[in-house]
Amino acid sequence: MDPRLTPATDRVALAGAGIARPTLTEGTAMRVAVPLVDLDREPNGRRDRQLVFGADVTVIERRHDRAFVQAAADGYCGWIGMAALTAERPAITHRVAAPATHIYPKATMKERESASLTLGARLAVAGIAGGFAELVTGGFVPVQHLTDTPADDPAAVALSLVGTPYLWGGNSRGGIDCSGLAQAALWAAGIACPGDSDLQRAAFPEVEDIRRGDLLFWPGHVAMALDAGRMVHATASAMAVIVEDIAAAIARIDAAGDGPFLGARRPPAGGAAQGAPSLDGRVAFP
Template identity: 70%
Template sequence: MTHDRRLTPATDRVAHDSLRGVLDRPAYTPGFPARLAVPLADLLNAPDGRRDRQLNFGADLTVIEQRGDRTFVQASLDGYCGWLATVAITRDLPPLTHRVTAPATHIYPAPDMKRPELASLSLGARLSVSGTEGRFARLAIGGWVPLQHIGNQPATDPVPVAESLLGTPYLWGGNSRWGIDCSGLVQAALTACGIDCPGDSDLQRAAFPETRQIRRGDLLFWPGHVALAISDSRMIHATAWQMAVIHEDIGGAIARIDAAGDGPFLGAHRPPV
């Protein structure tokens, strides 16, 4: 049986207990819970490998193996597996209460926008809020974020979430305001609405049923690429063509991508929006 490396919680040394009798490894582990403690981290395909995806602040993790300054984890959000810098994770797990709903925000040392920021967080970062003062929320780990930039309820439409990232630079494997790719944009938009969504476009295509008539909220697929329909004729996507998140006519995109030899258009799939 072939296992998708991206979704298999196992290294060459250690596998999760759920894989006993499935994968042969020298050791097995139940893993232990942890959380991303830095604003943004690359999830690598090997201890010193390339970026597959990124994780945002507050992402819940299961640790499978620690190997020096690298740790192999599985992300709770979508099951994606990979290596992180060990210093990027914490075992301090206060209850998560909010998420960042703005494209980006800052953590301040006090409830005062004139103080120098401590860090910047992207859309979708998950927070544990322990109180409020004025227009700021106090984080359980320390620091303050503007109340205007966070929420504790899911969004109702993925399109405006995606559109809040218009102009964000394209970044292969990116999942943040600082850089995002096509599947990262779709995942950010759907996750904000409480819809489970895989991290890569091929997994996203497999996750949702196909539809013949395109409507707002549908996902549009090409080989290695995905876009989000904002109507039956317009879409938003993160594209290396313009190296940014842009709007584009669906018909024009189909023709352009075909002409570039990167087609064909594979059709539309419908998340449960």
């Protein structure tokens, strides 16, 4: 079993998952209530991924101040701090569509911000007035940075993150890795997408011709095509999200000993073509 997608610790497993453990649990539905939290392989261990504000999880086991969870959106499992979670789960109405935004204590940009949110953060909006969305959980966010419909062009979303610093396991404007960029772009269009590049390669059909929005793969790396000749990716070679010529990238990566190029895969259409698609088979956009 792939530990990244296995809803079980050495002691407790999620009931119905078909995993034998001393204890089975139905789990506890909770939600991320902080701007960003690391999802670690072990309690206080190495970061595998990150979860953004509003992400829903199932808590499977608690150990002191840590919780082993499974993310609802992609099934990824790991440990996070219990302090990052809340049992309050008001209906999600909007997502952050800008690379980043702020929560303000009052509906004015002149107030000191109380928190910063990243692309994809999920929000419950109580009402909109004066250019600000009032959150059920408290605070105000500029409406210009929010959406309640999926994006039509995942590649444009990926381009909006150009210049973001590279961060292993990162999923935010503050730092992102190759698979995090691909996932964020596809999720913004309402397209289900796993969290790591090997899982992403297995999720979509292979194609010969490269089109905008296709995913391009190398061992341990993924990029998104902008057209037949260019791509955008988060790369450790530049330690940032950059646009690069595909042929030049293939040659550079081969020269570094990190090849070969494994070809292109095509996610399904998103945005208006999907209507109101589901990200995880259970929760419709947003």
